[in-house]
Amino acid sequence: MKILKQFTLGAATLAIALSATTMNVSAKTLKLAHAMPLEHPVSKSLAWFADEVTKRSNLRVKVYPNLTLGKEEATLQMVQNGTLAFTKVGGGLTATFSNQYKVLSLPYLYKTVEESKRILSGPIGDGILQSSEKDGFIGLAFLSSGSRSFYSNTKIEKPADLKGLKIRVQNSPIDIDTMKALGASPVPISSGEVYSALQQGVVDGAENDIPTYFSTRHNEVAKYYSSDKHTSIPNVLAVSTDIWKTLSPENQKIIKEVAKESLAVQDKFWDEYVDMAKVKLVESGAEILTADIPAFQKSVQPVYEKFKKDNPSLVSLLETIQNAK
Numbered sequence: 001m002k003i004l005k006q007f008t009l010g011a012a013t014l015a016i017a018l019s020a021t022t023m024n025v026s027a028k029t030l031k032l033a034h035a036m037p038l039e040h041p042v043s044k045s046l047a048w049f050a051d052e053v054t055k056r057s058n059l060r061v062k063v064y065p066n067l068t069l070g071k072e073e074a075t076l077q078m079v080q081n082g083t084l085a086f087t088k089v090g091g092g093l094t095a096t097f098s099n100q101y102k103v104l105s106l107p108y109l110y111k112t113v114e115e116s117k118r119i120l121s122g123p124i125g126d127g128i129l130q131s132s133e134k135d136g137f138i139g140l141a142f143l144s145s146g147s148r149s150f151y152s153n154t155k156i157e158k159p160a161d162l163k164g165l166k167i168r169v170q171n172s173p174i175d176i177d178t179m180k181a182l183g184a185s186p187v188p189i190s191s192g193e194v195y196s197a198l199q200q201g202v203v204d205g206a207e208n209d210i211p212t213y214f215s216t217r218h219n220e221v222a223k224y225y226s227s228d229k230h231t232s233i234p235n236v237l238a239v240s241t242d243i244w245k246t247l248s249p250e251n252q253k254i255i256k257e258v259a260k261e262s263l264a265v266q267d268k269f270w271d272e273y274v275d276m277a278k279v280k281l282v283e284s285g286a287e288i289l290t291a292d293i294p295a296f297q298k299s300v301q302p303v304y305e306k307f308k309k310d311n312p313s314l315v316s317l318l319e320t321i322q323n324a325k
Helices: 002-026 041-056 072-080 099-105 113-120 123-135 173-181 191-200 210-215 249-284 293-299 301-310 312-323
Strands: 028-033 059-064 086-090 137-143 148-152 166-169 185-188 205-208 224-231 235-240 287-290
Touching (some): 028 041, 072 086, 072 137, 072 235, 099 123, 099 173, 113 123, 123 312, 137 249, 166 173, 173 185, 173 301, 210 249, 235 249, 249 287, 293 301
Parallel strands (some): 028 059, 028 086, 166 205, 224 287
Antiparallel strands (some): 086 235, 137 235, 148 205
């Protein structure tokens, strides 16, 4: 009897294990695509997000990094039409797809990166993330990406140094207006084309954060990185509105929780990577310059005047952000 009982318990345990395995294999697979290379801190954060959602839910999240499924514009469009569940895109790009995100691209909107994190992780940020539901995607989190600065083979230390230079920007009206205010010629180009554009002289420079400058090897074709810190535009982790509506309330709750937790994970990966990248950049021959930030701040004031004139419906949101400092 004892042997039979042990056999029965063993069979039951095996059945449970097989059942769990079957559930894992048959779990609904959701795709997450982004443009970052594997070593980039955002890529690591998204891998963590995918793993945690897979562990905690009956969903399976598969990540497609490094432009595997296309450029950021393409993946966001795939999210909008429901053929892709998640994507990571730059906040500047989301502005061309959903109205409230426009305010995020304004230059020197915050005094510090820490201030931007505080504001965007609270009710103001949540409101912006939810505002795009009608546009086909819902923002789950703003992943901090430090600040963006210029890089080129020409030293850019003050606004006058930009005069006449062709600078790659995201396809965002505010980014374009900012370059014009600084005397540069804005050239909207997809992120995956920046290296060749710099190499071939299609543009004289670009602007981005330190991790992206390093991980995409743009330092090979643009020696000088100027720390003017003109914008702190976060990355947006977005989910398809159509796919979101098909998920159970329980799975939606899990995804929101993991997205919220990923903010601290992102900060950790980001800070570690910035410290490493700065050392490697200097070793490779790149130069990190100090810029005249007050001069840059003064030069971009017309951008705010134009923004308010062109976007009267967003003036209240802008003032709310400015008053939250």
